[in-house]
Amino acid sequence: MISELSWIFFSTLLINNFTLAMFLGLCSFFGVTTKMDTGWRLGAANTFVLVMTAVAVWILNTFILAQAPYLRTIAFIVVIASLVQIVEMAIKKFLPVLFRELGIYLPLITTNCAILYLALTQTTRGYNLIEGIVYAIGGGLGLTLALILMASIRERLDVADVPAMARRMGLVLIIAACMSMAFMGFAGMGSTG
């Protein structure tokens, strides 16, 4: 049981990293990773919503969607959107300081493809509640890791002399390619697992 859970956790965190191996949540990955602070805050918010989604999806799958599997996509996106709305209102009420720090990124989590991907994959792989939560934590921490790494590289890039033609997005994508290549090294871990 424990070994299975830890396998789910590490394979999602490193081998199938949501951002660098599965290409999920790239909008925020490229959009907000200019500063370290926003990077890890967004990562933490994403992880939180991912875990909440895992629980909600498990409830939906167990009690409701068995009768109407064709409504899956619609049900998931509606639940995710309302979940993000509830989390936003709760944070605004109980943790106003954090709410101000997160700002626009909180509502934007709805359209982060990582969340819907988690919901769909959890369903197709048939994870139970605990496996789903571990999967969500692994995915969220993987996202956070990628965001932090990218943000720290880009903070350093601010003072570097970048050629004009690479200034817009080109260099950032090449850096992402190198990071993704580095993360592919973890794929070797899978051979024994």
Place this chain on the structure above:
Amino acid sequence: MTAIGVEIAVDAPEPIVPGAPSPQPLWLDFWRGIADDNPVMIQMLGLCPTMAISNQLSNGLGMGAATLFVLVCSSLLISSLRKVIPNEVRLATYILIIATFVTISDLVMQAYFPLLSRTLGAFVPLIVVNCIILGRAEAFAGKVGVRRAVADAFGQGFGFMVALLIMCIVREVIGSGTFLGFQLFGPHYEPWVFMIMPPGGFLTMGLMFLTMGWWGERKKAKLAEVAK
């Protein structure tokens, strides 16, 4: 340009909604999505599917067609319902409409193209959260008439497809030495497998942006020379 714009405006009188895009001839609404306002290369939206499934040309064609279908249908519906949808819940309504069409295209693909549906996997239902579609609904379709919304949707859809197909062709030809599954370079070609793996997606996209940056800089330099 203005003369044509005025003609069209007289032809189809539309009450101007606050924040609506300025009136333009229909073909310009269409063409803008492919060239000047390309969703992937200029607006940098929808990057996730563009990189994730572009390792084979057939994947790109399937994904491009599905996205085009969802984009056109949802723009059509949103634009025709724009006076009925209350402003406060418009985003939720848009997402519901988009999710409906995504479910349709997902089921159709599962029924008629099971192989394609299996290789694309979760990325077909993930069209729901493709920012291009919600972005067009919010910025365009919810504010203008049906004809313009559809022209714009076709333009953006084909623009997305063009970017996707460029990525697919580069990655498939280099990464597996094939074009739509046909061998190109004979049996002695050693494929550069890196290109069809995840880092290859980032690299191809990066090279595409570098090329465009180089092109833009060259244009700027030429303009500066002419100005002198």
